[in-house]
Amino acid sequence: MGSHLTTDRRARLLSVLRVQYPDALADHGFQLLDPVSGEPYSNGRRHLVATCRSISNFALGALVDGPEWCLDAVDHGLQFLRAGHRRADGGYDLVVDAAGEPVDRTRSAYGHAFVLLAYARAAAAGVDGAEADLERTHHLIEERFRDTAGMLRSDCGPDWTELEAYRGQNANMHACEAYLAAYEATEGARYLERARQLAETIAVDLATETDGPLWEHYTPNWEHDFTYNEDDPRHQFRPPGYQPGHHVEWAKFLGLLDRYGAGEGDGLYTRAHELFDAAVELGWTDDGFLYTVDRNGDPIVSDRYGWALAEAIGAAAVLAERADAHGDGDAADRFRRWEARLIDHTDAFRGPAGLWYERRSASEGGGPVVPEPPGVEPDYHPAGAYFESWRSLRKGA
Numbered sequence: 001m002g003s004h005l006t007t008d009r010r011a012r013l014l015s016v017l018r019v020q021y022p023d024a025l026a027d028h029g030f031q032l033l034d035p036v037s038g039e040p041y042s043n044g045r046r047h048l049v050a051t052c053r054s055i056s057n058f059a060l061g062a063l064v065d066g067p068e069w070c071l072d073a074v075d076h077g078l079q080f081l082r083a084g085h086r087r088a089d090g091g092y093d094l095v096v097d098a099a100g101e102p103v104d105r106t107r108s109a110y111g112h113a114f115v116l117l118a119y120a121r122a123a124a125a126g127v128d129g130a131e132a133d134l135e136r137t138h139h140l141i142e143e144r145f146r147d148t149a150g151m152l153r154s155d156c157g158p159d160w161t162e163l164e165a166y167r168g169q170n171a172n173m174h175a176c177e178a179y180l181a182a183y184e185a186t187e188g189a190r191y192l193e194r195a196r197q198l199a200e201t202i203a204v205d206l207a208t209e210t211d212g213p214l215w216e217h218y219t220p221n222w223e224h225d226f227t228y229n230e231d232d233p234r235h236q237f238r239p240p241g242y243q244p245g246h247h248v249e250w251a252k253f254l255g256l257l258d259r260y261g262a263g264e265g266d267g268l269y270t271r272a273h274e275l276f277d278a279a280v281e282l283g284w285t286d287d288g289f290l291y292t293v294d295r296n297g298d299p300i301v302s303d304r305y306g307w308a309l310a311e312a313i314g315a316a317a318v319l320a321e322r323a324d325a326h327g328d329g330d331a332a333d334r335f336r337r338w339e340a341r342l343i344d345h346t347d348a349f350r351g352p353a354g355l356w357y358e359r360r361s362a363s364e365g366g367g368p369v370v371p372e373p374p375g376v377e378p379d380y381h382p383a384g385a386y387f388e389s390w391r392s393l394r395k396g397a
Contacts (some may be wrong), residue, residue, distance in 0.1 A: 006393045010064045013386035016379050017061045019354035020054070021069055028098045029080035030054040032375045035351025041373040044098045048085050051077060052114035053380035059121035060387040074122050078130065081118060090140050091160070106163070107156040109145050110237060113174040116141065120181035134182055138191070141175070149222055150197055166228070167218040168238060169202050173246060176202075176253050183260065195253070196262040203250045204271055210295075213242050213278055214250060226295065233292065233300050241292035241300045244283030245308025248315040251275040252388065255318035259325070259395075269322055273331070276315055276338075283308075287345060288360065302362035303369070306349035310356075310381035313342045317389035321396040339389065346382065356382055 023040065024030050029051055031040040055077035061070035084100030085092040094111050095104035116137045122130035144160055147153040147167070152175050154166040179195035182188065201222075207214055209224060217228035217238065230240045254272035257263055282297060283290035288304025289312065316339035323332035349356050349368070356378045357368035371378055 002393055002397050006390055006397070009386045009390035009393060013064060013383055013390065014061060014066050015354070016383045016386070017057060017066065017070065017073075020057065020379065021073060024054060025073060025076055026098060028100065029084055030077060030377070032371065032373050032377065033353065033355055035353055035355035035357050035368075035370055038353030038355070041375075043373045045103055045373060046080070046084060046096050046098065046100075047376055048092055048094050048096075048108065048111040049114050050375060050377040051081050051085060052111075052118035053377040055081065055118040056114075056121040057377070057380055057383040059118075059125040059127075060383055062125040063121075064387065064390060071125060071127065074125060074127055077118070078122060078127065078133075081115070082133070085115075087158075090136065091144065091158070093158075105158040107144070107158065107160060109152045109155055109168075109171040110174060112137070112141055112145060113152070113171055113178050116175065116178035117181055120178055120185045124181065124185035131186060134185070138182065147220070149201070151201060151222065152198075153220070165220050166225075167220055167222055169206075169214060169216055169218070170237065170246070172198050172202055173249060173253070177249075180253060180256050180260075192257075192260055192262050196257055199250070199253055199257055199268070203254060203275065204267075212274060213282065214247060214275070216241070216243060216246070239292050239301065241294050242282055242297075243292055243308075244279040244289040245291070245305060245311055247275045247279035247282065248289075248308065248312040251279070252311065252315035252318050255315065255322045258322050259318070266326065269326060272315075272319055272322070276312075276319060276335075279312065287348065287366070291359070303359045304362070304366075305359040306356045306378055307381040309342055309345060309349060310385040313339055313346075313382075313385040314388035316342060317385075317392040321392040324396050355379060 024033055029046045033040055055074055058070045058073035084096050091107045092115050093102045094106040094108045096102055119130050119134035119137055123134050145152045152171050155163050157163055176195045176198040179191045182191035215224050217225045219225050229235050229238050233239055251272040254268045258269040282293050289308040290299050291301040291303045291305050294300050316335045320332045320335035323335060351357055358371040358378050359369045360366050361369050
């Protein structure tokens with residue numbers, strides 16, 4: 001049974017990539033594809049996050065011994081990341097055109113976390129030069145984004161001046177993901193320590209002030225900002241409220257930290273369970289997760305986003321493997337049932353072309369909504385989920 005499931009998860013990952021390849025590869029960088037037609041969007045813009053996510057996707061394909069074109073696609077993406085997004089001071093512009101000319105020169109903390117992830121995944125896949133760029137990006141983040149609390153500060157202009165007095169858990173969460181990937185690629189203890197620090201601050205220490213759930217927004221002193229963007233509930237990257245999808249994402253990362261022995265005792269393992277269960281309590285609806293809920297647990301945006309479903313798959317896979325490692329057979333069985341249940345819902349988020357819709361709208365009869373360009377590549381989430389399920393199954397075999 002385990003061997004069958006491992007084969008299934010590898011096949012699911014590669015099916016995501018086969019839909020992308022070669023159509024997502026433009027003459028310069030990657031282009032977002034329409035989930036209905038499979039045709040590329042025509043605006044010609046390149047979003048830093050989409051570039052990095054696509055590099056990561058194809059690197060995962062290489063890590064599961066996928067076709068040779070996986071590495072070809074990684075090299076293609078790295079070329080544009082370095083030549084199109086990177087500037088002379090080492091920073092990366094958020095949005096550029098196909099020629100690499102700046103459209104939005106924001107130095108995004110969130111975006112730079114994905115730069116670190118892209119180089120880490122490429123380094124793990126054995127791409128020449130990726131580990132050196134990984135190290136340079138780590139030093140850049142430490143110099144430009146690390147604040148006095150040891151966390152990532154907010155977005156900056158091209159002169160590295162902060163654009164607003166803000167701190168956010170989302171950029172720090174993805175930095176944790178990237179540092180975990182950097183550790184996996186290099187076994188560098190400093191990367192694991194940074195991942196642990198970010199995780200414990202956001203998912204453990206700050207959550208004590210909300211009795212467990214994870215708020216999204218903070219002041220520069222890392223005090224909860226419960227009014228941030230309350231008038232913009234559909235903000236693409238910073239909506240107000242609790243996000244169940246981020247709870248399962250953090251559950252996955254805490255499970256990985258437990259796997260690598262970065263916590264003390266069973267604390268992170270136990271906390272990972274709590275966050276997964278909180279996501280289910282806050283947002284599971286039997287056809288996906290609510291996007292956001294308020295402090296009382298009432299829905300703010302009831303749309304079901306595909307990325308949240310995918311992250312829950314990855315989290316369930318990690319936690320099943322960790323439960324086995326801790327000798328907790330009942331929990332392992334429960335998370336495996338969750339993983340299977342979540343996978344059963346994935347077809348509802350796939351368009352006719354095989355690509356994932358961004359979300360299903362609660363206000364339009366549950367109908368799917370396609371991402372608008374310059375999108376951030378939604379298939380990164382299912383690709384990562386199937387990769388994590390694949391390696392968790394292999395580790396637990």
